Amino acid sequence: MSSEERWIEQAECAKSKHIEKREFFFSNKKYEQEQAKSLCFACPVRKQCIKSALEEKQLYGIWGGLDQGEIRRALSINWEGQEMRRGKYPICVYCSAPTAKLKTKTVKRPAGGRWATMRVVECSNCKIEWQSRTSANAVDAYHAWLAERLAKSERDRIKNQKIREKNKAKQAAKDAKAAAKKKTI
Numbered sequence: 001m002s003s004e005e006r007w008i009e010q011a012e013c014a015k016s017k018h019i020e021k022r023e024f025f026f027s028n029k030k031y032e033q034e035q036a037k038s039l040c041f042a043c044p045v046r047k048q049c050i051k052s053a054l055e056e057k058q059l060y061g062i063w064g065g066l067d068q069g070e071i072r073r074a075l076s077i078n079w080e081g082q083e084m085r086r087g088k089y090p091i092c093v094y095c096s097a098p099t100a101k102l103k104t105k106t107v108k109r110p111a112g113g114r115w116a117t118m119r120v121v122e123c124s125n126c127k128i129e130w131q132s133r134t135s136a137n138a139v140d141a142y143h144a145w146l147a148e149r150l151a152k153s154e155r156d157r158i159k160n161q162k163i164r165e166k167n168k169a170k171q172a173a174k175d176a177k178a179a180a181k182k183k184t185i
């Protein structure tokens with residue numbers, strides 16, 4: 001076993017005291033799934049487990065506290081195995097940080113293959129990374145939307161400031177006119 005794979009030895013689900021709960025990781029019953037997830041949230045290697053499950057595209061069972069739906073959403077793979085469009089902006093798969101904390105990058109694909117590079121999402125909070133072109137596109141779309149929102153808010157601020165200054169100047173001119181009129185009377 002390579003040093004990278006040694007984390008499995010620390011897995012909470014591998015401990016003999018949890019032997020009767022192992023099948024819960026592949027159960028269809030909600031309360032059993034919840035028990036499996038609670039083991040994951042107490043597991044010292046949850047982060048490595050999520051990373052490995054996403055790298056190996058483990059689409060069945062509970063891994064790192066994520067159920068099949070959550071893993072499929074992170075990888076943007078629907079129940080038919082097709083790449084799907086995201087309905088919502090992604091959050092971090094490990095620490096649940098919001099989309100604003102996620103970044104994207106293009107990295108070399110380790111195993112080569114048809115494409116030389118792949119799109120990766122990275123959490124700036126916990127540093128976990130996972131590969132998903134659709135999630136990366138959704139993160140980029142979020143940042144573009146946010147940048148446009150901030151730019152609009154800045155444009156509105158400048159516009160309102162100009163209106164206020166114009167009104168102030170108008171009022172000053174009015175006051176000066178009124179004062180001059182008063183003097184002549």
Ligand code: SF4
Pocket residue numbers: 011012013014039040041043044045046049050062063064065
């Ligand atoms: S995170 Fe969950 S599935 Fe992964 S090793 Fe730990 S207990 Fe097992």
Ligand SMILES: [Zn+2]
Pocket residue numbers: 092093094095096097123124125126127128
């Ligand atoms: Zn995170």
